[in-house]
Amino acid sequence: MKAIFLRTLSLPETFLSCLIITLFALISQLDPSFLQWEVQRSLSSHIWELAIIAIPMTLIILTAGIDLSVGSIMSLSAITAGMLFQAGSSMPLACGAALLTGTLGGFLNGFFIARMRVHPLIITLATMATYRGIAEGISQAKPVSGFPAGFTRLGQDEWLNLPFAAWVFFIIFVSVFWVIHRRALGLHVYAIGNNDTASRFSGIHVDRILIGLYTFSGFASALAALLFVARRNTAKADVGMGIELGVITAVVIGGVSIFGGRGTLVGTCLGLLLIHETREFVSWHWNRDEFILIVLGLLLIVSVVFQKLLRHKQNSS
């Protein structure tokens, strides 16, 4: 019993929960108006797109990979939808094309990584530049606006008291959670992250899984892009600029090891919650945009160092 207690205590999720509780306790002392449901619900609209991308990113990092191109895939998908709409296509068609573009972009990443054996860091760094460049090229960096109300409602309306994007996130989260914890695929993802070669020899379809994961990441990015465009009523080549940093930060703060094989989806969710609340509260309370970066940086350092210490202790005991 004591052993279980100690082990639970050293889980990154426990540590994160404590951190989140501390944060909320601090907020309730400093500025309780921030905790009103109305405020929380409205501000939550700033995180859902990032959260949707964080799900495939967690799986990819679990396989010891990384996808830096998510922001650029968002941009390319947004521009695809925008340009098609401007050219007179119907909105559902434009959205379908955008999802297809994103999925294809992710598939190309996976193809190069699995079949050509290019390191994910390098290939997604390359496609990050390429996809963004294409988006800027075909749009001439001009914004597309004036989408039909039926589409923008997806980004602005609420459904059962939560933004529509929140439900998209929950659906994806629950399905992926089920696959990871109840299907063999989940074990395979962890196995690839722990030892790629051993997994191949044990008959796991490593290539197929990797291609699948990066394709999923592309699809999720395209979905996030459409939600973003609907929310802001503007498609532009700078959509999703820098979002990969936010996504990877959330996943790493959530206790997912960048070397693969270790971490959980629940951890990622806690990481997202911590980052979101910190970011919004800092700008809510201090009205200083520059503080956010400092606080987030510190948060990342603290949580990573702490988790490392805990893991070290756990291994030595």
Place this chain on the structure above:
Amino acid sequence: MKKSNPRKMHHRFVVLSLLAGIAFIFTACSPAPPSDASSTQLVSKDNNKKKITICLIPKKKGLPYFTSCAKGAEEAAMELGNVELIYDGPTDGSPEKQASMIEQYTLKGVDVIAVSPNDPNVVAPALRKARARGIHVLSWDADAIQDSRDYFVNQATAEAIAHGMVNTMVKDLGGPETRADVAIVTAYLTAANQNVWIEHMKTHIDQQYPNLNLVAIKPSDEDQKLAFKVTQDLMKAYPDIKGFFGISSVSFPGAAEAVKQAGKTGQVMVTGLATPNSMRSYVEGGTVKSVVLWNTAELGYLTIKVGEALATGKLKQGDTSFDAGKLGKKKIAGDQVLLGDILVFTKENIHQYDF
């Protein structure tokens, strides 16, 4: 079976601790509000007037241009006494961040939001939401989409900018009697602002200065190197050319550099629109005699004045003029409050300005 048991225990423990945390949050929430309420009461007792909170949102925080605007805004807030000024904007100049900030301030329930939009389309939904909540919305420095704001605090009309540039050119050349060929180096041939200025410049030259002869209008595509090259080419094509207008913050330094490198400092005049810092070396070196812009501190000052007047009901729809304190009476044209005058930076006064 034996293996799955401790795992389940882990999960149960995590869930329990989370629940405990949430319970803690809610209990911690309730006692706090009274202390906050009493502190706000203290504030309102101190000065009987109701505090008006105004958020001034620049395109990008940390740019010297906007920092100098904020100085004027602070001065206005101090002078008024009943204004609490929040100056904050995205440090990376991202329109999405700007929209998020507007949403936050809307939820906080400030009285006035004044924004210089990076992208009018992106901030429009957020601004409309703010207006629906009864918040007064101003755009300043750059306009927002018309139905998403109450007033636009406009630093200078197109006419004032165009006339200002032509008048300083004529003065720099030595008066209206001097016969001279001049050329315009613009941004893009499709740039909306620049094209309006060019039209006003043409009519002003036609009506007032028959000795000025506009020989060419060339685009620089917002590329300083291209502006440099275009100016060089024009000097070759028109050896007698006496003056260049660089009518964007990029084409102006490009044109000035070309004139300087051609060794024609003092023979060929360059004037245009840019911030004093970007042109300081040319002004001090003598290549450029005057730089045209507006007084940024006064722009910030006027924005806060208008914001306060709007929130207190002093400024009403249909008013045609506005009493802007130390700036005197300012004209209101429809839904635009005009700062009006341009400011000319020369060797004599440029050291007073740092932006």
